[in-house]
Amino acid sequence: MAPNLVQYLRGDQNAPGERKLVQKLDFFILTFCCLMYFLNYLDRTNLNNAYVSGMKEELNFRGNQLNQINTVFTVGYTIGQVPCNIALYYIKPRIFLPTCMVIWAGLTMATAGAHSPGGIMAIRFFQAIFEASTFVGTHYILGSWYTGRELGKRSGIFTASGLAGTMIGGFIQTGIHSSMDGRNGLSGWRWLFLIDGIITLPVAIYGFLLFPDTPRNTGAPYLTANEKALAISRVPEVSERTPISWRFLKHCFSTWYWYFFVVLWIIAGETESFSSNALLALYMKAHPTHKYTVSQLNKYPTGVPAVGIVSTLFWATLTDFLGGKRYLVGYWIGITGVITSALILGYPDSTSVHFGAYYLAGSVYACQATFFAWANDVLRHEEDSLRAVVIASMNMGSNAINAWWSIVFYSADLAPQFTRGMIAMIAVSIAMAAWTALTVFMHVRTEKRRDIEGIGTMAVAKEIGAQEHGNRESPEKV
Structure with missing residues (x-):
């Protein structure tokens, strides 16, 4: 076993050159991925900003057509999950991810021409x-x-970058609406989609040139040969099999990992419904007594992702410090979901209570970083193709439910109270805490089994070593 791998298994994070390696990885991986996710969320969530900034009236939206568009987006997003992660097994991430960026940037700009x-x-x-x-x-x-x-x-920083896109989108829309609305005959919301697409392209070019792929196939010019070897040694060596085969599928669905983590993220995804469906903006738009300006409609909801950023970084850092106890966030979400829903149901006419509850609900965004980090932690000793499929399936399962969940419980025409959605939130929050406990049980059981197998393997190796040593000392036994 390589010395650096021994250091990893012992928890030694100070191998020679490791700090410099991690700094390089942070710079080149996190800058690209965070900018990519920031722009991804900016493009995605600015539909809601455009909706309350004139698009609804200009394109003559009716009923819950906004929710229908979001549902169609969710269907496409769900379809793309597993194929995209499997594609990373065959196409270098340095090529695949930036190419996808260029395509969705072009489609974002095409939205400006919609009629x-x-x-x-x-x-x-x-x-x-x-x-x-x-x-x-x-x-x-x-x-x-x-x-x-x-x-x-790192997962927390990545998630926070997406939330920053959500938050800053409101300010960008406000600035564009006030300075460019009507310029060259285009409404402010149309300029928003054009500008979003244009600023995405330089980041894609950066990814084509400098993204390092994965440790085993990286050709990054800024990593030395020793650093590439160190990067490989930092993660356990696992077996590999192609993800497109009947044998692999049987293996995937015979493990508990797929079922438990997919259900975990399905439930967690619905606990984010207050934020992901922009309920505060819809509440303000449909407020029975107060009429908010376009600037207020875009700015006030930015407090929700702001809370999400703080919560994400706090819990991501805390669970690292506590040795990877990611499951703690599941209990926090369960408590928060019940409290916020109960407040909105209990005080239906209080604007301040609604604002406070929706802001507090933003803290459940912390589950994005921690639960996917948890899945990566648990699957670290499994083959990469299984880890890739489980992670993709988590998001696929969540979005498959979101495709109809938002229409049933959070349709725009249910504003401003969303009573049905509040009851649903209480139910999924309780389910979140219960399923988290079950997943912890499965994780602990697996770790105990792995430890026992590891001790057995070490004992066999020790016995073989002793026999070889005895044979060297007693030639007559040979």
Whole structure:
């Protein structure tokens, strides 16, 4: 066994040159992935900003057509999850991820030319398929390079970059609406999509040139031969099999990992519904007594992702510090979901309570970083193809439910109270805490079994070593 791998298994994070290696990885991996996710979320969530900034009236939206567009996006996003992560097994991430960026940037700009909700619906479907590469692809890459003690913080920074896109999108829309609305005959919301697409392209070019792929196939010019060898030694050596085979599928569905982590993220995804469906903006838009300005409609909801950023970084750092206890976030989400829903149900006429509850609900975004880091932690000793499929399936399962969940419980025409959605949130929050406990049980059981097998393997190796030593000392026994 290589010395650096021994150091990794013992928890030694100070191998020669390791700090410099991690600094390089942080710079080149995190800068690209965070900028990619920031722009991804900026493009994705600015549909809601455009909706409350004139698009609804200009394109004559009716009923829950906004939710229908979001559902079509979710369907495309769901379809793209597993294929995108499997593609990373065959196509270098340095080629695949930036190529997807270029395509969804072009589709974002095409949205500026839409003349009906149906046109936007068609664009968003195909845009979603290519955007599906960003989230699950990055978590696969992070798990390929970083150790368990490093992963939580990096996952947190990555998630926070997406939330920053959500938050800053409101301010960008406000600035564009006030300065460019009507310029060259285009509405402010149309300029928003054009500008979003244009600023995405330089980041894609950066990825083509400098993204390091994965440790075993990297050709990054800024990594020395020793650093490449060290990067490989930092993660356990695992067996490999092609992800497109009947044998692999049987193996995948025979493990508990797929079922438990997919259900975990399905439930967790619905606990984010207050934020992911922009309920605060819809609440303000449909407020029975107060009429908010376009600036207020874009700015006030930015407090939700701001809370999400703080919560994400806090929990990601804390769970790293506590040795990877990612499951703690599941209990926090369960408590938060019940409290926020109960407050909104209990005080239906209080604007301040609604604002406070929606802001607090933003803290559940912490589960994105911690739960995907948890999956990477648990699957660290399994083959990469299984880890890639489980991570992609988690997001696929969540979005498959979101495709109809948002229409049933959080349709725009249910604003401002969303009573049905509040009851649903209480139910999934309780389920979140219960399923987290079950997943912890399975994880602990697996680790105990792995420890026992490891002790057995070490004992056999020790016995073989003793026999070889005895044979060397007693030639007559040979």
